[in-house]
Amino acid sequence: MSSKPVAGAKRKVNPSKLAARKKAKTTHLSVDQLPWKSVARPREANASGELDGMLELEEVSDVEVVYDETEGGKIVRFKVVSEPADKMDVEAEGEEAKGVDGEPVAESLTSSARDIASSSKDVTEVEDIPFDVDGMLPEWSRFSLHDQLARALYAQHFTRPTPIQSQALPLALANRDVVGVAETGSGKTLAYGLPILDHLLKQASKTSGSPAKERRPVRALVLTPTRELALQVSSHLNACLNSVDTSSLDVKQEEQDDTGLPARSQPKKKGKQKVKSKEPSEPTKRRGPPPVSVAAIVGGMSAQKQRRILSRGVDVLVATPGRLWDIIQQDDALAGQIEKLRFLVLDEADRMIETGHFAEMESILRLTLRQSQDDEIEREPSSGLQPDNDDPEESKAGVKEGEMQTFIFSATLSKDLQKNFKKRSRPYKNKKGKPASTLADDLLMRLDFRDPTPAVVDIAPQGGVVATLQESKIECLMTDKDAYLYYFLLRYPGRTLVFLSSIDGIRRLLQIMTLLDIPAFPLHSQLEQRQRLKNLDRRFKSSPRGVLLATDVAARGLDVPAVDHVVHYQAPRTADTYVHRNGRTARAARKGFSLLMVAPDERRLVRALMGNLQRNEDEIPEMPVELYMLDKLKARVALAREIDTAQHRVRKEKHEKNWLKEAAEAMEIELDSDLDVCVEEQESAPTKAQRKAADTKVSVLKAQLKNMLAQPLVAKGVSTSYITSGAVSIADDMLAGNFHETMVGLKKVEAGTDLVAAKKRKPKQKKAPVKEEDGDFEEWAGISD
Numbered sequence: 001m002s003s004k005p006v007a008g009a010k011r012k013v014n015p016s017k018l019a020a021r022k023k024a025k026t027t028h029l030s031v032d033q034l035p036w037k038s039v040a041r042p043r044e045a046n047a048s049g050e051l052d053g054m055l056e057l058e059e060v061s062d063v064e065v066v067y068d069e070t071e072g073g074k075i076v077r078f079k080v081v082s083e084p085a086d087k088m089d090v091e092a093e094g095e096e097a098k099g100v101d102g103e104p105v106a107e108s109l110t111s112s113a114r115d116i117a118s119s120s121k122d123v124t125e126v127e128d129i130p131f132d133v134d135g136m137l138p139e140w141s142r143f144s145l146h147d148q149l150a151r152a153l154y155a156q157h158f159t160r161p162t163p164i165q166s167q168a169l170p171l172a173l174a175n176r177d178v179v180g181v182a183e184t185g186s187g188k189t190l191a192y193g194l195p196i197l198d199h200l201l202k203q204a205s206k207t208s209g210s211p212a213k214e215r216r217p218v219r220a221l222v223l224t225p226t227r228e229l230a231l232q233v234s235s236h237l238n239a240c241l242n243s244v245d246t247s248s249l250d251v252k253q254e255e256q257d258d259t260g261l262p263a264r265s266q267p268k269k270k271g272k273q274k275v276k277s278k279e280p281s282e283p284t285k286r287r288g289p290p291p292v293s294v295a296a297i298v299g300g301m302s303a304q305k306q307r308r309i310l311s312r313g314v315d316v317l318v319a320t321p322g323r324l325w326d327i328i329q330q331d332d333a334l335a336g337q338i339e340k341l342r343f344l345v346l347d348e349a350d351r352m353i354e355t356g357h358f359a360e361m362e363s364i365l366r367l368t369l370r371q372s373q374d375d376e377i378e379r380e381p382s383s384g385l386q387p388d389n390d391d392p393e394e395s396k397a398g399v400k401e402g403e404m405q406t407f408i409f410s411a412t413l414s415k416d417l418q419k420n421f422k423k424r425s426r427p428y429k430n431k432k433g434k435p436a437s438t439l440a441d442d443l444l445m446r447l448d449f450r451d452p453t454p455a456v457v458d459i460a461p462q463g464g465v466v467a468t469l470q471e472s473k474i475e476c477l478m479t480d481k482d483a484y485l486y487y488f489l490l491r492y493p494g495r496t497l498v499f500l501s502s503i504d505g506i507r508r509l510l511q512i513m514t515l516l517d518i519p520a521f522p523l524h525s526q527l528e529q530r531q532r533l534k535n536l537d538r539r540f541k542s543s544p545r546g547v548l549l550a551t552d553v554a555a556r557g558l559d560v561p562a563v564d565h566v567v568h569y570q571a572p573r574t575a576d577t578y579v580h581r582n583g584r585t586a587r588a589a590r591k592g593f594s595l596l597m598v599a600p601d602e603r604r605l606v607r608a609l610m611g612n613l614q615r616n617e618d619e620i621p622e623m624p625v626e627l628y629m630l631d632k633l634k635a636r637v638a639l640a641r642e643i644d645t646a647q648h649r650v651r652k653e654k655h656e657k658n659w660l661k662e663a664a665e666a667m668e669i670e671l672d673s674d675l676d677v678c679v680e681e682q683e684s685a686p687t688k689a690q691r692k693a694a695d696t697k698v699s700v701l702k703a704q705l706k707n708m709l710a711q712p713l714v715a716k717g718v719s720t721s722y723i724t725s726g727a728v729s730i731a732d733d734m735l736a737g738n739f740h741e742t743m744v745g746l747k748k749v750e751a752g753t754d755l756v757a758a759k760k761r762k763p764k765q766k767k768a769p770v771k772e773e774d775g776d777f778e779e780w781a782g783i784s785d
C-alpha cells in the first residue's frame with residue numbers, strides 16, 4: 001500500500017529555461033516504474049491516525065505528467081527528467097492529475113524541484129556543522145557514533161543509553177557477536193540497530209561521491225516474529241536516519257530534568273549556540289538516495305510492492321521469516337545477498353522458532369552458514385572499541401574484518417541456551433554432540449557465529465518483572481470474567497491491552513464490550529493486515545481509553561508508548577508469554593499495571609508458570625473489588641450477553657439462508673419454489689414470523705440495556721440527592737478532584753494504588769553487570785512523557 005502526493009497538472013513553462021529543458025534527457029515510464037522513494041512512517045502520524053493502516057509511504061520527484069489525446073481518449077504518461085533539479089523552473093497550477101492506473105501521482109516537478117533545491121542547501125548547511133557530542137550527548141560520546149546517529153538520538157531526547165545499550169554497544173562496535181537479554185521496553189532495538197547503522201553510515205561516508213551503479217545489496221537482515229514488530233523496527237531504525245537540523249536546537253546548556261532528559265517545556269537559558277525556535281525532531285529533506293536505507297518486507301504486502309522495495313536497494317532489510325523465504329525462493333540475487341550478509345539479527349529470537357516459523361527460519365539460517373573450512377576465522381585483533389579483558393579466550397574474540405556479525409536479542413532466553421551459545425560457535429560441525437533439548441535450542445544452535453566466543457549480556461531482572469510494573473490478580477469464575485473486566489475498565493480508565501487465548505473469544509468479547517459502550521478493537525491473525533494496523537495505529541493508539549482485545553500476536557515487541565494496563569483475560573500458557581505480555585506496559589521506565597484473571601481451572605497453570613519464573617503465585621497481590629458495584633455491572637453484562645446470544649442466532653440464520661441462496665443460484669435452482677420451502681419446512685428452521693420475533697426481541701433488549709447504561713453507578717451508602725449526607729459523603733472528593741466520574745462515591749485512583757498487600761513478596765534482585773563492561777550503571781530513568 002502506498003500513498004502518493006497529488007500532482008499539479010497544468011504547467012506554465014518559463015521560456016528562458018526552455019532551451020535547458022529541451023536538452024534534458026527524458027524517459028517515459030508507467031506508475032510502477034517511477035523512481036519511488038521510501039518515506040519514514042512518522043510515529044506521531046501513526047498515533048494521530050493519519051496513515052490509516054498504511055504499510056509504507058513513498059514519494060516520487062522529478063516527474064512530469066503529460067496528457068496525450070489519442071483516438072481512444074486521453075492518456076496520462078509520466079516523464080522522468082534527469083536534468084539537475086535546480087535548473088528547472090516550471091510553474092504548476094493545482095489541478096489534480098490521475099495516473100494511468102487511476103491513482104493520484106506525485107508532486108509536480110516544479111514544487112519538488114524547488115523543495116529539493118532549497119532543502120539540499122539546508123542539509124549541506126546542517127551536515128557541515130559537526131555535532132558536538134561531548135557537549136550535547138556526553139553519555140553517548142564514548143561510542144563515537146556517526147554524526148547522523150548522534151543528531152537523531154538528540155532529537156528523540158535519548159540523552160543517555162539504556163543499560164542494555166550501554167553494555168551491548170561496545171561489544172557490537174568491537175565486532176563481537178552479541179546475545180542480549182534485557183527486560184521488555186528497555187531499548188533492545190537500538191542496542192543492535194545503532195551498531196549496524198553506524199557501520200553502514202561510516203562505510204557510506206567513505207564511498208560517497210562514487211554512487212553505486214548496481215542495486216545495493218542487503219547488508220543487514222533483521223528477522224522478527226510478527227509483521228507489526230517488523231514494521232515497528234523498521235520505523236525505529238528509520239527514525240535514526242532522518243536528517244535532523246540540530247543547529248536549530250539550544251545545544252549547549254540543555255536543561256535536564258530529574259530523568260536526565262532535556263526539559264522540553266522549560267524556558268531555555270542562554271546557551272553557547274543560538275537557536276531558531278524550531279521543533280527539535282523536525283526532519284529536513286535530503287537530496288538523492290539516502291546513504292543507508294531500511295525497509296520492511298512482511299506478509300500482506302503485494303509482490304509488486306516488495307519487488308519495488310528491493311529494486312531500490314535496501315541496506316537493512318527487516319522481515320518476517322515466512323514472507324522472506326517466499327521471496328528468496330524466487331529471487332536468486334537476494335539469496336546470494338543473504339549468503340554475504342554483514343549483520344544478521346534475530347529479534348525475539350525464542351519466539352521465532354515456535355511452530356509456524358521453524359522451517360522458514362531454518363532455511364534462511366542455512367543460507368548464512370559458512371560454505372567451507374577455509375572460511376574459518378583467523379583470529380585477528382579486533383579494531384575499534386575493545387572491552388578491557390584479561391581472559392585469553394575473550395581476547396581472541398570478535399569476527400574478522402568484513403565477516404558476518406550475529407545479534408540475538410530477547411527479553412527471555414533460557415540460561416541453558418545462553419550457556420550453549422558460549423560453548424559452540426560452529427554447531428553444525430558438531431553433529432556427534434548431545435542433541436539439543438528443545439526446538440529453540442535446536443534451531444538457535446544452528447546459528448553460525450563467526451565469533452569464537454559470542455558475548456552474552458543478560459541483564460533481565462529476576463522473574464522477568466520490570467521494576468516499574470505493578471502486578472495484580474483476580475481469582476474468579478470463568479463465567480464472571482466479563483463482569484470483572486468491565487469493572488476494571490470502568491474503575492481504572494486508561495489504554496488497556498487485553499490478552500485472550502482464542503480468536504473466537506475475542507469476537508465474543510468484542511460484541512459484549514461494544515454493547516457496553518467500551519471502545520474496544522480486535523487484533524488477531526485472521527484480520528487483514530490493513531485492518532490490524534488500523535486498529536493498532538489509528539484506533540487504539542489515539543484513544544486514551546481504548547481497549548485492544550488481542551491474541552499473543554501482540555505479546556511480543558510491540559512498542560505502544562502509553563499502554564496503561566495489560567489484562568490477562570486468560571492465563572498465558574508459558575512463563576515467557578506472561579513476561580512478554582506484561583512488557584507491553586511499563587516500557588521505557590514508565591509506570592504500568594498488569595492484571596491476571598485466574599479461573600479455578602487455571603490455578604495449576606499459573607502456579608507452574610510462576611514456578612518457572614522462580615516466583616510464588618501468592619506474591620502477586622489481589623486487586624480490590626467493590627462487590628456492591630460489581631453486582632450492578634453483572635446485571636449490565638448479563639443483558640449484553642443475552643443480546644449477543646440473540647444477535648448471534650439471527651446472524652447465523654441469515655448466514656445459512658444466504659448460503660442456501662448462493663448455492664441455489666450456483667445450481668440454477670429457483671429458491672422460492674424449491675429450497676426456500678425446504679428450509680422453511682425443516683423442523684429446526686425458524687419461520688418468517690419467528691425471525692421477526694427474534695429481531696424484535698433484540699431491539700427490546702437493546703433498549704433495556706441503553707436505559708440501564710444511562711443510570712448512574714452509585715456506590716453503597718452514597719446519597720446523590722444530598723451529597724454531604726449519606727453514609728459516604730462525596731462532597732470532599734468532588735472538591736479535592738478525586739471524584740470518580742463513572743462510579744459515584746468511589747475515589748478516583750490509578751490502578752495499583754489500592755492493592756491488597758502481597759503475602760510473601762520477595763525483594764527484587766538486581767543483577768551484576770557482565771564482566772565485559774565494568775562501568776557503573778545508573779538506574780535508567782527512561783523518557784519523560
Ligand SMILES: Nc1ncnc2c1ncn2[C@@H]1O[C@H](COP(=O)(O)OP(=O)(O)OP(=O)(O)O)[C@@H](O)[C@H]1O
Pocket residue numbers: 157158159160161162165182183184185186187188189190410411556557558559561583584587588782783
Ligand atoms: N536511550 C534511550 N533513551 C530513552 N528511550 C529510549 C532509548 N532507547 C530506546 N528508547 C525507547 O524505549 C522504547 C522501548 O524500546 P524497544 O522497543 O527497543 O524495547 P525492547 O527492549 O525491544 O522491548 P521488547 O522486549 O518489548 O521488544 C521505545 O519507545 C524506544 O524509542
